[in-house]
Amino acid sequence: MLIRAITSEGFRNLGAISLVPNPRFNVLHGENGQGKTNLLEAIYVLATLRSFRTNRLEELVCFDRAAAPGTGAQLRARVEHRQIERLFGVEITLNPPKKQALCDGKAARTSDYFGGFNVVLFAPEDLRLPKGPPAGRRRFLDRAIWNTCPAYLEEVRTYERVLRHRNAVLRKGESEEAAELLAVYDERLALAAVPILSRRRRYLDAVAPQVARAFAAISGDELAVGLRYVPSPRTALTTPDAELGSVILAQLGRDRRRDFARGFTHSGPHADDWVLDLGGRPADLHASQGQTRALVLALKIAEIEHLCSLLGDAPVLLLDDVSSELDAPKNAALFTFLRAIKSQVFITTTSPSHIQIPEGPERKDFAIAEGKIAG
Numbered sequence: 001m002l003i004r005a006i007t008s009e010g011f012r013n014l015g016a017i018s019l020v021p022n023p024r025f026n027v028l029h030g031e032n033g034q035g036k037t038n039l040l041e042a043i044y045v046l047a048t049l050r051s052f053r054t055n056r057l058e059e060l061v062c063f064d065r066a067a068a069p070g071t072g073a074q075l076r077a078r079v080e081h082r083q084i085e086r087l088f089g090v091e092i093t094l095n096p097p098k099k100q101a102l103c104d105g106k107a108a109r110t111s112d113y114f115g116g117f118n119v120v121l122f123a124p125e126d127l128r129l130p131k132g133p134p135a136g137r138r139r140f141l142d143r144a145i146w147n148t149c150p151a152y153l154e155e156v157r158t159y160e161r162v163l164r165h166r167n168a169v170l171r172k173g174e175s176e177e178a179a180e181l182l183a184v185y186d187e188r189l190a191l192a193a194v195p196i197l198s199r200r201r202r203y204l205d206a207v208a209p210q211v212a213r214a215f216a217a218i219s220g221d222e223l224a225v226g227l228r229y230v231p232s233p234r235t236a237l238t239t240p241d242a243e244l245g246s247v248i249l250a251q252l253g254r255d256r257r258r259d260f261a262r263g264f265t266h267s268g269p270h271a272d273d274w275v276l277d278l279g280g281r282p283a284d285l286h287a288s289q290g291q292t293r294a295l296v297l298a299l300k301i302a303e304i305e306h307l308c309s310l311l312g313d314a315p316v317l318l319l320d321d322v323s324s325e326l327d328a329p330k331n332a333a334l335f336t337f338l339r340a341i342k343s344q345v346f347i348t349t350t351s352p353s354h355i356q357i358p359e360g361p362e363r364k365d366f367a368i369a370e371g372k373i374a375g
Contacts, residue, residue: 022364030368036348114150118315210302226277
């Protein structure tokens with residue numbers, strides 16, 4: 001999978017750009033705040049129709065364009081996948097707020113858009129994953145699953161929509177009408193939770209051996225690595241898929257009084273977590289900083305390898321200044337892996353010297369300053 005060309009207009013602080021990237025390594029370098037991450041974000045939005053930094057459309061549009069009716073941001077990427085080229089596009093307007101996906105110049109439904117342009121993001125916040133809040137681990141896991149199964153995005157949206165309705169009923173307080181509504185929403189929420197729980201469990205089971213192998217190769221450490229899903233309710237961990245709905249429905253019933261008291265739903269995939277174990281103990285409590293970063297690097301390597309095995313094709317990789325966060329041995333391990341796979345890679349950095357790829361035909365550097373790019 002290759003990005004052959006990228007254009008952007010009106011996106012964040014980026015000027016009108018037209019970029020022809022190298023098929024292998026593209027180094028985006030410059031001082032902080034100049035637009036390096038914005039370019040990675042533009043690629044990510046083109047591939048996923050979502051930002052990895054915000055849910056607010058207005059933050060994606062250049063300030064000068066935000067107030068004018070009918071103006072906004074336009075992104076385009078010409079992508080080659082299995083010797084077929086397609087033109088992907090995203091148009092964002094704020095008056096009224098709208099995000100439109102385009103395929104080959106025509107408006108496209110999300111179901112038709114996804115699948116032909118896969119990216120994997122590695123950002124500095126990922127390195128704090130084991131010791132960070134559960135919400136970050138859920139986002140990490142959901143992003144990885146969505147890459148392997150585009151239908152997962154709609155499954156999550158369905159669950160979130162029902163959850164919002166249920167929480168709105170809870171906030172109105174207990175009543176006969178509320179009880180009747182919750183009976184309906186409980187069934188819908190339990191049904192919507194099943195594919196999310198099922199896919200999360202299967203994904204962690206699938207990548208666990210790859211994570212363990214990658215960790216051993218990176219760290220030289222023989223400690224056993226484990227991935228544990230922690231669902232809410234806990235009984236859902238070992239419940240067969242066919243029985244998950246009834247288990248979740250029963251838990252929602254048991255939680256009802258507490259949910260009314262606090263005005264939100266306590267149990268379900270939105271409250272789930274997953275943890276890394278090292279040597280049989282939780283990594284967030286017992287792993288050193290070096291071990292923690294080796295674990296996260298192993299997670300990303302396993303994610304990429306798993307996606308390659310499913311797609312039969314390497315995704316585009318986006319690395320946002322992670323080299324500056326890694327020590328020399330782990331940085332070397334990362335670039336050894338990157339050289340071994342066939343992905344096209346976009347890397348941001350404040351210093352090109354951090355990038356352990358020699359200058360030559362496989363590397364192209366782009367200096368970025370004040371939203372402008374020079375090859």
